[in-house]
Amino acid sequence: MSAIANDNFERLPKNYLFAEIGRRTEARRLRHPGEAIIKLGVGDVTRPLAPVIIEAMHKAVDELASKETFKGYGPEHGYMFLREAIAANDYKGLGIRPTDIFVSEGAICDGGNVSDIFGKDATAGITTPVYPVYLEANIMAGRQIRFIPCNASNDYTGDIPSEAIDIIYLCYPNNPTGAAISRSRLKEWVDYALKNGSIIVYDGAYEAFIRESELPRSIYEIEGAKYCAIELRSFSKTAGFTGVRCAYSVVPEELGKFHSMWAKRQECRFNGVSYITQRGAEAVYTPEGRRQTREAIDYYAGNAAIIREPLVELGLEPVGGVNSPYIWARTPGSMKSWDFFDLCLEKAGVVITPGVGFGESGEGYFRISSFGEREDTAKAMQLLKSLIYSL
Amino acid sequence: MSAIANDNFERLPKNYLFAEIGRRTEARRLRHPGEAIIKLGVGDVTRPLAPVIIEAMHKAVDELASKETFKGYGPEHGYMFLREAIAANDYKGLGIRPTDIFVSEGAICDGGNVSDIFGKDATAGITTPVYPVYLEANIMAGRQIRFIPCNASNDYTGDIPSEAIDIIYLCYPNNPTGAAISRSRLKEWVDYALKNGSIIVYDGAYEAFIRESELPRSIYEIEGAKYCAIELRSFSKTAGFTGVRCAYSVVPEELGKFHSMWAKRQECRFNGVSYITQRGAEAVYTPEGRRQTREAIDYYAGNAAIIREPLVELGLEPVGGVNSPYIWARTPGSMKSWDFFDLCLEKAGVVITPGVGFGESGEGYFRISSFGEREDTAKAMQLLKSLIYSL
Numbered sequence: 001m002s003a004i005a006n007d008n009f010e011r012l013p014k015n016y017l018f019a020e021i022g023r024r025t026e027a028r029r030l031r032h033p034g035e036a037i038i039k040l041g042v043g044d045v046t047r048p049l050a051p052v053i054i055e056a057m058h059k060a061v062d063e064l065a066s067k068e069t070f071k072g073y074g075p076e077h078g079y080m081f082l083r084e085a086i087a088a089n090d091y092k093g094l095g096i097r098p099t100d101i102f103v104s105e106g107a108i109c110d111g112g113n114v115s116d117i118f119g120k121d122a123t124a125g126i127t128t129p130v131y132p133v134y135l136e137a138n139i140m141a142g143r144q145i146r147f148i149p150c151n152a153s154n155d156y157t158g159d160i161p162s163e164a165i166d167i168i169y170l171c172y173p174n175n176p177t178g179a180a181i182s183r184s185r186l187k188e189w190v191d192y193a194l195k196n197g198s199i200i201v202y203d204g205a206y207e208a209f210i211r212e213s214e215l216p217r218s219i220y221e222i223e224g225a226k227y228c229a230i231e232l233r234s235f236s237k238t239a240g241f242t243g244v245r246c247a248y249s250v251v252p253e254e255l256g257k258f259h260s261m262w263a264k265r266q267e268c269r270f271n272g273v274s275y276i277t278q279r280g281a282e283a284v285y286t287p288e289g290r291r292q293t294r295e296a297i298d299y300y301a302g303n304a305a306i307i308r309e310p311l312v313e314l315g316l317e318p319v320g321g322v323n324s325p326y327i328w329a330r331t332p333g334s335m336k337s338w339d340f341f342d343l344c345l346e347k348a349g350v351v352i353t354p355g356v357g358f359g360e361s362g363e364g365y366f367r368i369s370s371f372g373e374r375e376d377t378a379k380a381m382q383l384l385k386s387l388i389y390s391l
Numbered sequence: 392m393s394a395i396a397n398d399n400f401e402r403l404p405k406n407y408l409f410a411e412i413g414r415r416t417e418a419r420r421l422r423h424p425g426e427a428i429i430k431l432g433v434g435d436v437t438r439p440l441a442p443v444i445i446e447a448m449h450k451a452v453d454e455l456a457s458k459e460t461f462k463g464y465g466p467e468h469g470y471m472f473l474r475e476a477i478a479a480n481d482y483k484g485l486g487i488r489p490t491d492i493f494v495s496e497g498a499i500c501d502g503g504n505v506s507d508i509f510g511k512d513a514t515a516g517i518t519t520p521v522y523p524v525y526l527e528a529n530i531m532a533g534r535q536i537r538f539i540p541c542n543a544s545n546d547y548t549g550d551i552p553s554e555a556i557d558i559i560y561l562c563y564p565n566n567p568t569g570a571a572i573s574r575s576r577l578k579e580w581v582d583y584a585l586k587n588g589s590i591i592v593y594d595g596a597y598e599a600f601i602r603e604s605e606l607p608r609s610i611y612e613i614e615g616a617k618y619c620a621i622e623l624r625s626f627s628k629t630a631g632f633t634g635v636r637c638a639y640s641v642v643p644e645e646l647g648k649f650h651s652m653w654a655k656r657q658e659c660r661f662n663g664v665s666y667i668t669q670r671g672a673e674a675v676y677t678p679e680g681r682r683q684t685r686e687a688i689d690y691y692a693g694n695a696a697i698i699r700e701p702l703v704e705l706g707l708e709p710v711g712g713v714n715s716p717y718i719w720a721r722t723p724g725s726m727k728s729w730d731f732f733d734l735c736l737e738k739a740g741v742v743i744t745p746g747v748g749f750g751e752s753g754e755g756y757f758r759i760s761s762f763g764e765r766e767d768t769a770k771a772m773q774l775l776k777s778l779i780y781s782l
Contacts, residue, residue, distance in 0.1 A: 004513045004557045004590060009652050044463035054456040058449060065445040071634040072435035105496050112660030116531060122395045136659040140507060166395045199395060243462040243666040261400050268527040269503030274665055275634040
């Protein structure tokens, strides 16, 4: 490979998870034409946008239609109307300022881009099983990776490392495992970071799914976190924005140079989010917006309960599905992830996600997403239950 | 600075161009309250969106309101309806495939992000004066910069370097100088890149402003360019999308590993552009869309002529304004850029952009943008003309 190319790309894992799922699903469809296939694999929302968001976006589109109300470039870090709404609602009482908040077009982008402010020689601690963006962005940047295994022995929240790791990526409620983190365990991570001078990148994209009131909703509920943690949040799952694209990062002033570096990074390499999108996101914080978006989250939470129950009954020790939209469970009889995937697809016509797609530590597990239709979800679980009992 | 931080940020030039313009403009407003100030500084559009785009975006918003037509995650590289429209219209007859096109949320993002696929030790050739993103993204990545001076002696298109530079950033029609590049000079750059194994990043964000038919509109009009060039285009200035955010990069399959690395980079660190935005961009390519967006471009071109004419008359040797929305000219009596800025602001109430804000080679020059209102533009030029004659 030429010296012009970033040869770190050669170190990227060959990950074709969703492409491979698509390929096998299509092959099954061709083998059994006309037979229904229920997809509970991909973590994409299916409920329409809330009426109050639709209304706000129509209004914003109309503003762009006339000279008097037209909007050109917006502020790179987001319109203050949205940054203020976020600070006042999502961080009420936590001392996060609107200027600590940076509006972006997606948590995937933030999760990757935040890597730009860290040095090449910094070490990156990645919990595993893992959603690929953190791992891949750090490999692209040429960093050394330290894997932090998450499993039943540590409630899927990782053991605090004995060595000092520079950047720690945590995601709770977790994708893919659906595990939530307790206040006391999160405090252990914050204390670790403060002691070692580490930075925690805390992905809270699934915060809206937290139901148990004793769980922390933001890392900034933990004392000292403002001095060591960046938090990422998204409207994707909270408000059904996976196709609209809006998220935000919180990089508090207390992080000093990291705050100013991130501000500079976004000013230089980013140019703000669509005005229409930001007006839509603002509407999420109105009383109707809160009520209407809550309805969709409750719908998915209802699905999660329907998925979780038979898995408990079957002894597959499911994690998640209480404070998260994902359910993670053992395959029956410790089957390989892909073998179980094939079995579910062939015999039940149900698409799940093989755990090994999130790294080797996911082998022998599978993930089910609660973002489908209620009726499909219930039917799929009925089919899976019969299938597993028949094994 | 801690080892965790990317210390390349310390090498970034302290560039507060638009912030400083804003500060001085505000101070003038306070000194002379009630006096009009005409801003011809920032390159932001002012015409509203075309009706056909507004209609398409309303329709897309409505689709997101109902379960049957809702759209979640779109393809990371853009919806095929848009990639096909771009290939068929902007690259007709040039052999660019829809799969060579990657839809993004802005040319600024692409201009910075494309740096991720290049190695740290690759050298970056940056024409100067320069719009900051290319320079800053390469400094952040820790690359060695080779400046390529653009001035009257080389028609503002740079001298072909005698040494081999790995990555060459070219922008034509140019921001800030407004210069266009001839087919023969562009062929020299392509030949240089092919000979040296360099990659050209060709920023064509202002392509829609090209009026002279003999000028190349795309680098792919030059033989061999598909083997050495990436092209960036944007809907920002073409269709007034500075607040809507949509652009695209062309990385042809012929670029081999660079094509697959960019595809991978976008899959990992990006998650596609708003469905609403992409439907709006698609409408640009309808017959009404072409006609309606053309009207706005013609309007700005009319402004450019109004700006250019008095500068010719005054002997300030303006560049640009024929095939571009920017006019670049010498300050009268070789005044320093900021001194001339202060003079225009104080005596005429007109905001221009000091050339030195685009790098040292811009000292003694200024930029005027044609994106203002027609009446304001004409009045500002009248005021500047009187001011300069009075010196």
